Amino acid sequence: MSTLTVNHPLPVVRRSGNYKPCIWDDDFVQTLATDYTKERFNGRVNELKVNVIEMLNDVAKPNLAQLELIDDLQRLGLGYHFEQEIKSVLMKIYEDQSSETLERSDLHAAALRFRLLRQHGYRISQGLIFFCNITDPNLSIKVRYALELPVNWRMLRLEARWYIDFYSRSNNMNPELLELAKLDYNTVQGLYQEELKIASRWWKELDMSTKLSFARDRLVESFIWTVGIAPQPQFGNCRIEAAKAIQMISVIDDIYDIYGTVHELELFTDAIERWDINSVQLLPDYMRICFLALYNMVNETVHHYIHREQNTDVLPHLKKAWFELVKCYLVEARWYHSGYTPTLEEYLENGKLSIALPSLATQSYIFLANPIEKEALEFLEDMPDILHSLGTVCRIVDDNGTSSDEIARGDVPKSIQCHMFHNGTSEEAARAEMRALMRKKWREINACRARDMPLSSPNIETILNIGRSGHYVYYDSDGYAGQDGKSKAMFLSLVVQPVPL
Ligand code: LA6
Ligand code: MN
Ligand code: MN
Ligand code: MN
Ligand code: MN
Numbered sequence: 147m148s149t150l151t152v153n154h155p156l157p158v159v160r161r162s163g164n165y166k167p168c169i170w171d172d173d174f175v176q177t178l179a180t181d182y183t184k185e186r187f188n189g190r191v192n193e194l195k196v197n198v199i200e201m202l203n204d205v206a207k208p209n210l211a212q213l214e215l216i217d218d219l220q221r222l223g224l225g226y227h228f229e230q231e232i233k234s235v236l237m238k239i240y241e242d243q244s245s246e247t248l249e250r251s252d253l254h255a256a257a258l259r260f261r262l263l264r265q266h267g268y269r270i271s272q273g274l275i276f277f278c279n280i281t282d283p284n285l286s287i288k289v290r291y292a293l294e295l296p297v298n299w300r301m302l303r304l305e306a307r308w309y310i311d312f313y314s315r316s317n318n319m320n321p322e323l324l325e326l327a328k329l330d331y332n333t334v335q336g337l338y339q340e341e342l343k344i345a346s347r348w349w350k351e352l353d354m355s356t357k358l359s360f361a362r363d364r365l366v367e368s369f370i371w372t373v374g375i376a377p378q379p380q381f382g383n384c385r386i387e388a389a390k391a392i393q394m395i396s397v398i399d400d401i402y403d404i405y406g407t408v409h410e411l412e413l414f415t416d417a418i419e420r421w422d423i424n425s426v427q428l429l430p431d432y433m434r435i436c437f438l439a440l441y442n443m444v445n446e447t448v449h450h451y452i453h454r455e456q457n458t459d460v461l462p463h464l465k466k467a468w469f470e471l472v473k474c475y476l477v478e479a480r481w482y483h484s485g486y487t488p489t490l491e492e493y494l495e496n497g498k499l500s501i502a503l504p505s506l507a508t509q510s511y512i513f514l515a516n517p518i519e520k521e522a523l524e525f526l527e528d529m530p531d532i533l534h535s536l537g538t539v540c541r542i543v544d545d546n547g548t549s550s551d552e553i554a555r556g557d558v559p560k561s562i563q564c565h566m567f568h569n570g571t572s573e574e575a576a577r578a579e580m581r582a583l584m585r586k587k588w589r590e591i592n593a594c595r596a597r598d599m600p601l602s603s604p605n606i607e608t609i610l611n612i613g614r615s616g617h618y619v620y621y622d623s624d625g626y627a628g629q630d631g632k633s634k635a636m637f638l639s640l641v642v643q644p645v646p647l
Contacts, residue, residue: 162360182332194326222327223306301374361400368392374615384513402475474500498537540616547620
């Protein structure tokens, strides 16, 4: 029994993350309100939607004009209203071989055709475009830029907000489309506010930010993340549950990175594996609080809302998602406490899991799929290529944004430091190498999208969105826990301030 008790012969020196307190407390969150209620604007929104459907169904329209319309709709954040119509227009364009030949001479059309078809799961290669007609190197750089990533890295709702502004100033702006985009943005924002209030109330009632003051108190920032993951209005439950999960992930991560001793962390990992309420007896107070919060949160999801609605038991899958995550946290804690510097390869094998992307992929699938398919869950649990690549992207961007603070505080060497240590390079060179690897991983992800997966396209998009949020939040700074204004700007534009009409 003595090995299982938490008696340390020497006093344990506890660290703190020294994170700043949260900016947006529950009192503030509960005051959020909007004039743009669904009830008030539904009539006008439906009228405008009918007009857009007519535009999409206009068979006389040239392919390029149709592609541009689809691109505008998607970038204005309106794509989800017209999924069926967009699908059939793209099917028509895909099957129209003449359009491919014609558009080969027009780079803009070719790039747009490629990007939209790829995004919608068509197996089409960009080779054609590069191997014919391009001799001017500048032009080819521009094409590559358009074909590749930037649009693909962005959080949809932030992109929509930006694009609404851009579109309002463009020459061929359609005022009805603009009005629809603004009304839609603002009414959906009203839904986000109500969801955030629910998640924030849960977090306040747990009172973990007082009891575990060494850890991050970032419920609002966790919610912003979920607006990136599943922006569509019908996924409100997913946003609430995922925001809770992300807040819990960051507390548990801080326990492993900062506060716990290796012995305590072993007990905690074991408790999660057993998922037995009696395990709490063995844990120190602060861990007991955290374990119970997690246990109750997961059980409530499983019993109250998934089992009741779908009569399916997802407990084994959620337990696994959490256990697989904390197992990787433990690996890093052991490395840190033994002063070990892994090779980059060894680090990334673990780091692409410890960044929580695979765990969040399974969890967000569970939070939004109805019906939940066993085949899809097993596919995600088997770690398909897309999760390996996306997890690596998230790990690299997170290390880019957070590792300076982490190393200063005391943490396992991150990708940049592992690379520097084993290759004797400068920090700058290591960062550049990591960015190059990140780009390579995005290309792999794009290739994965053309493969068959037992997931519907909204589910695939949701998983990619976790990566997009991660990318945006971390690529240049810590936009989650840090308070340099980035998360504040995101919160204001996504949740608080409507687009002026
Ligand atoms: C990462 O924190 C963090 F705050 C999360 C909520 C996970 C982010 C999830 C993604 C990108 P930290 P560590 C999918 O930088 O200790 O502390 O793994 O994570 O580097
Ligand atoms: Mn708080
Ligand atoms: Mn951490
Ligand atoms: Mn960690
Ligand atoms: Mn980090």
